[in-house]
Amino acid sequence: MALAPSTYAGVADIVATLVLLTEFAMLRAALLRSQVRIYAFQSLVVTALTLEIAAVRHIGALYALAALTFVLKVVIVPALVSRLLHDADVDLAGSPVLGVASMALIAIAVSAFGFFAAGSLHVHSPTLPATALAIAVAAVLVAFVLIVLRADVVSQAMGFFSVENSVYVATLVLAAGLPLILEVAFLFDLLVAVVVIGVIMRVHHGRTRTLSTEELDRLKG
């Protein structure tokens, strides 16, 4: 019988698992708007996780990071994408290649792989339990599934943003002591990437009048 983790670790694990669950929710969401909302919720969860670690472990810099995360990922990024959606006047996500149930099964299989792969690392972190790392890796892989199986730019971009969220969770697990300046640099980079992805999404929409990526099949070989 394995020993139970501390209460703090348990709560952290649950919050981290919520990140993974939101990933599954994104996989299922048929409306682009709801996908953006789920992303915002996921970012909120990530913020909460940051706050929890900051409070329990007394790492002051994490409060600042949590605030930044909140502003950037819960407010700005969803707002930017929502505006694009509003301008583009498209509601439905690109038709998934597979049905919801098959996607869920693939995602479950993939996340199982992530769990066991990360579990075999035997990483022990002072800040977060190793479980959160496994969850983060699984979430990264599920986001990959989302990107591969959804054929529209918004889903794919959201997939990328949530990969970033998951990596951020991994950062909290493995490197909560990372100097704040670096964390801010990472966040800033995300912002830049968001803007660039937004620009290219806009260009794409301007050229094809759709958000679908099904027409992007000219370049081969």
Next chain:
Amino acid sequence: MPAVLVTLLVFPFAVSVATFFLPVRASRVVSVVSGTAAFVLALVLVPTAADHSQVAAGSLLRVDALSVVFLVATAFLYATTSLFAGGYLHLAKNAAGARYGRRFYAGLNLFCWSMLAALLVNGLALLWVAVEITTVVSALLAAIDDTDGATEAAWKYVLIASLGLGIALLATIVMYYAGTTVFGGSYSLSYAKMLGGAGHFPAGAVRVAFVLSVLGFGTKMGLVPVHTWLPDAHSEAPTPVSALLSGALLAICFYAILRFFQITVRAIGPTFPRTVLLIFGLASLLLAALYLLSQRDMKRLLAYSSVEHMGILAIGMSFGVPIAIFGVLLHVLCHAAAKGTAFFGAGSVLRKFGLKDMAKIRGGIGALPWSGPMLVAAVLALSALPPFGIFRSEFLIVSGGLSDPHDVVTAVLVVLVTLAFFGLSWFTTQTMLSPNVTEPASGNGAVVTPPKGEVSTWIVASMAAGLLALTILGVHPPAALSHLLDHAVHELGVPR
């Protein structure tokens, strides 16, 4: 010396901002000046870096022999590409053309700045940040032509490269975690510090970090199977950008992998990282060689040649003997010069004929009296023919492979390189050297025969510079450079 680093970091950025506001005519000159200045400054660093172990400015900037090697390659391409761009750009004489020119030059300089920054910064985290900036800037540059193809390529590029960098970030974080066991919870990821403590890092975490870094940065470096964005982006971006992507950016991602390699070798010994690089390298070489045989688009051809050369770099590192490592670093320099020149030549053909489809182009050498032959020379250089530098570097890599129990791999390497040579030179010679006879009516008859004459002397100058560098590297590399490479080999921690 620290002033040199700061200048290298600040000056191109300032130029980038300036070119956004300057008229195109001025930007053209300013960019060439900036590129040349960067190249000169990089050369200034060569003797110092070869003698001392490192040059640092503050805690954030630092170069050692390894980074100076890549710095020289990048700055050289910066200089020649801005020269080439001056002749390549044909802008409409209206507001749209002026806007395009301003954006293009600002982007070009910013792209070069970000690549230089990646080499100047001190630490894995900042390296990652800089590489991410190169991604976004180059993605915008790839999309700048605003065609269907460019948009598609840019989207694939930004998405796949960003995902790759997501994995690379994970690698950085895992490496940081490995460090916490030695340095405690909070520390900076500077190279010297990591290398100093690497001996005590936990093996499992380092192993994972290394694989993730090869996968992550390998995505941008063009290693198979995560290379898929590369041919698209290279073929659809404006040619100067393609040259920079291929000659400099891929090498910088290789540099990032080498930084992880350095730490990994000290932490867990060379066997594991070499095996990983060998697998990716062989896969890249194999696939690229096969694709090279079936290309019709000239820029895609060169793009797959880049995949091939990145595979050679990875395999060379996996041999692990100093002579092979020396060859690898020399190969980085030579590949930058050769691939740049080849793209410049392709750009020249593109402008002249208005086509990328090689099957429809004949007699290029007749139409382009200077850049035509030079393009052929550059392609031959890419195929490792003497007297050009790549012959020397590949020769060193192969002899390194033969001096170690890597006979089979070396044989495979030679066979695949030969295969690639066939693909590369077959189509190029067909395009450039075959006489310009009118095709029978059975074909679609779209053979274009423009009048004889160069597109621009700027292009010729840029190509001449590239070939000159290739020849120097091939015939007799300067002593200071050899010294620098020796030092870099030493820094890579390869046991002698």
Next chain:
Amino acid sequence: MGPGVVAPQGIQALQDATILLGAPLVSGVVSHVEARLQGRRGPRMLQPYYDLAKLFRKETVVTEESSWVFLAGPVVAFGCYLIVPLLIPVLTTYGLPLGYMGDILGGGFILALAGFSVALSGTESGAPYAQLGSSRAMTFGALIEPTILFVVFAVALLTSTDLPYAMAATVRSSTSEIVRPGHVFAAIAFFLVVLADTGRIPVETHTGTLELGMIDEGRTLEHSGPALALLKWGSAMKQLILYTILINVFVAPWGLSGTGSGGSVVLAILALLGKAILLGCIFALVDNLFSKLRLFKITEFLAAAFLLAVLAVFIFYARGG
């Protein structure tokens, strides 16, 4: 055995009695509360007892085509529902003599047998709606099964046993066990299973009369008199059994008798009924907040439950044993 301690056999009998007699009460209170939530006055809280009494007084009508299975089904199911309370922690923190007859899987099998016999009996009636309900119930039952299995796995991993008593004891042992992700997700998954198994929104409208949307309710359409009474009673008991498992194994295994003294057993009975009613109110609330899913969307609901149960097991493994 100290003074005032009820014999284990006595407690065992009391467990059955509590479920048997308490089930209609819980159902009554919950449907009363539910009516209030919807702004109706609703039936009396003791209404289910009157209903049962009335049905027992009526005669049973059987179609000519039906065999003995039609009448045996309700009896078998009722018997099953009487056995399961012996296996789970209803009143005590410690296992009673018959408590080791079967583990958590054994209990599951007996519940499944009950469901099967009701479905069989519904099919035997020959009426289309009853058959539709039966076939649907078995289909969704099959889809729920993997989830239940993974919940059981999670329990087994957490406690290294397959005994519900051990699980309850683990949960009681510390707060960190309660917030343990494996436990939380298994509990939520089981909550969703209970939702589906007791015929609640979003899976089924349990008060509805719309035959096309019926699943569990549809099976009993052709039964009447004492047979129907047994079915209704049985379904109330099943609901209370599932509530009991959710409460006393996963969520709130407090208030159980640890000593077996008379007072504590009485307290445990009251506590169980109280907690069950509270839980029922939560279900009533869920009923009011959500709308029923389309029949073909129910698989997605069950997939979500499955996902949670699987995650519970994964998370446990990620910890490295």
